[in-house]
Amino acid sequence: MAVADATPVRPRVSAFRQLARSTSVLIGGFIVAVMVTIAALAPWLGTRDPAEVNPSVRNKLPGYEATIRDDEGKKVPVSYRLGTDSLGRDIYSRVVYGARVSLIVGLTVSLISISIGLLIGLVAGYIRWLDGIIMRFMDGLMAIPAILLAIGLVSVFRAGIFAVVLAIVVPEVPRVVRLVRSIVLSIREEPYVESAITVGTPTPLLIFRHVLPNTVAPLIVQGTFICAAAILIEAILSFLGIGIPPEIPTWGNIMAEGRTLFRVFPHNILYPGLFLAVTVLGVNMLGDGLRDVLDPKMERRG
């Protein structure tokens, strides 16, 4: 019998290079990178204390120049690039610092819900008799609106990041569970998984080695979408006054405060709204691009 040489088939184009070729990954990634930089460098971007109240400069339009006394009583010129709100706080500083809250909420929500969802999804997909029980419970969780849950949580705990994150995580987890479960159910039928069973690979190792790697790409994609949704929901909750307490600047809080004088001073809502929209757009574009590259089912057919 002829000894067949392993044919060198054309190497797979690395995922990284494919990512670099996708325009939506590039644009989305760029926007997200800019937002992260803004959030990280907030104190050094010419901002003032975002909580500083100054009654003398209430409701000023963008570009307002003023001379105010600092803590030591010296007069310093200040430029309010994006104007001030009804308490005389600098909108620019508040918006920049608000990016921190939004990104932290988005990131923690997606990390927590992916971790919990992955764990429950693997269990549901692998332990058949638990599947029905877990999934009905998940259906129940999905029926709880995040906003109602947030109202409940705020009345039990105090308003704050913890309550907001929890309120968003709870309805997101079942979506991750469903995704992971469906991947597990299809992968466990693969002949290579069955081969691993027949060579006696213990179940935890089997899941870790053969099933888990298949969930990574879809979970990265799902994670970005959860992140975008979480940023939006946080803004909504803060806007409604059931999210982050008003002394912490978040985009939702800024808009909530600007709401009453919206007709006269639209900048109070315009700028945080713009940042919110651009951030969510960026994260979503990143997620879309990642899905095109990482999820072969969505691959364009030529």
Add this chain to the structure above:
Amino acid sequence: MQDASDAASDLGPILELDGLTVALPKGGDRRNAIDSVSFGVGRGEIVCVVGESGSGKSVTAQAVMGLLPKGQLALTGGSIKLEGREIANISQPELRKLRGQRMSMIFQEPMTALNPVERVGEQIGEVLEIHTPLSAAERRQKVLDIMAAVHLPDPASMIDAFPHQLSGGQRQRVMIAAALVLDPVLLIADEPTTALDVTTQAQILKLIAEMQARRGTGVLFITHDFGVVAEIAHRVVVMQHGRVVEIGSRDEIITRPREPYTQMLIRSVPSLHPPDRKPNASTVALSTDKLCKTYASGGFLAGKRRVVKAAADVTIDVRRGETVGIVGESGSGKTTVARCIARLIQPTSGTIRIGDIDVATLPERRLRPHRKHVQIVFQDPYRSLNPRRTVGASIIEGPVNFGLSTDDAMRRAKDLMQLVGLQPDALDRFPHQFSGGQRQRIAIARALAMEPKLLIADEAVSALDVSVQAQVLALLDDVRVRFDLAVLFITHDLRVAAQICDRIAVMQNGVVVEAGPTMEIFASPKHPYTHALFAAAPGRGVRFGEGLKAVS
């Protein structure tokens, strides 16, 4: 059959390919998908284009129909003449007029080729609606006529059925009806029976031959199966790597091919006549007794409970050094039996003895030490290895599970790679760097690494090309002798079963209808189903490579 091709030569060819060349996109494994392909199809003639995967036979069919995937393959040279008219570079609207009217195509997968949400009558009538001015009532009548002509039972009610209500064979008949309703001069059939069971395949082949003879249609029949070629072809075109290797009449190609490649292919076709084998008297490695697997659906909240018997009272013995085949069509339960024995599924009742232990009812934790005794090689070589892990990691996974050190396991894996005919230093490569046949060798090496008593080959050669199939079968036979292995060979292919199995069991609807030494069963089948199965085997009664000198 000879008359038909004579008649064809009088009227001139309806399809003429001359120097047809289709380029592959850059970075492919060769420049052209097909290169200077020239042959013709006469009126009322069936021309089989035969070749292994990657030979360009399907691309040839797509080129003729103008269905080359856009942006990937492009016609770069040559001419296609349909009834004397050049159609290689005509516009899409003109091509559309020809499709369905003058030439039409049937595909391999009758389920995906039919629209699942449209009634079959509407799908057959669609071509009439596009190409003829007939009224709805006239169209319906025509559809009913053609459905009767392709022997669909009860056309009057079936015309309003949806595809999922039909069997695979009936769907393929619907496809043929849709293809023939406008009486095209050319019918292109791309592996139309490959997805069908052998008895259904025989009926469809008969139908195509009948329709072609009655209507004088020229048929371009793409296949990889020499049995089918022997059954239906007038003339045969053999292709390899995108080039035509040999063209000849059916008898020339099948009994005395000239080209070495064709000779090699013909020699690789397993004969339906089993060799005489000595009865095996060594110890029993596997014995099942009254093995049952039933599936229940419905039940609680879901209406009436339905019970399906996937396998019923299956009793099989396999001795060391012996190959026992389970033969049957899809749904016969042969794979269920294999999966029960490998304990990938839990049998409902019965016993499975491996050596002295009954593994049928052991819970997973107590079963694990016994798993090494039974190993399985699956059908699909592209899915049976984890694409993310190196071949070496896949092979040593089992031995390491059982306490062997990684170094020792690697050493054993190297030996096994050599044994299955692969380079030992290829262990650190990934599965996608190997061809299908090579991956199947790796799967065999992985199974052997466990030093099993029983090797289950579940359609292990069914997805392979005939020449590769012959090599893998030889390898399986080799390791059986070398390790005194018991082999349980699951297949739907009677030719393969005849060549490799000492004994066979024929299954139908979950029941073993007949079992015995291969020689006896092939010589004098007793059960009517076995009879029918053998009668349907394509190319029965044809001796492949008869005119060739025996190879030493």
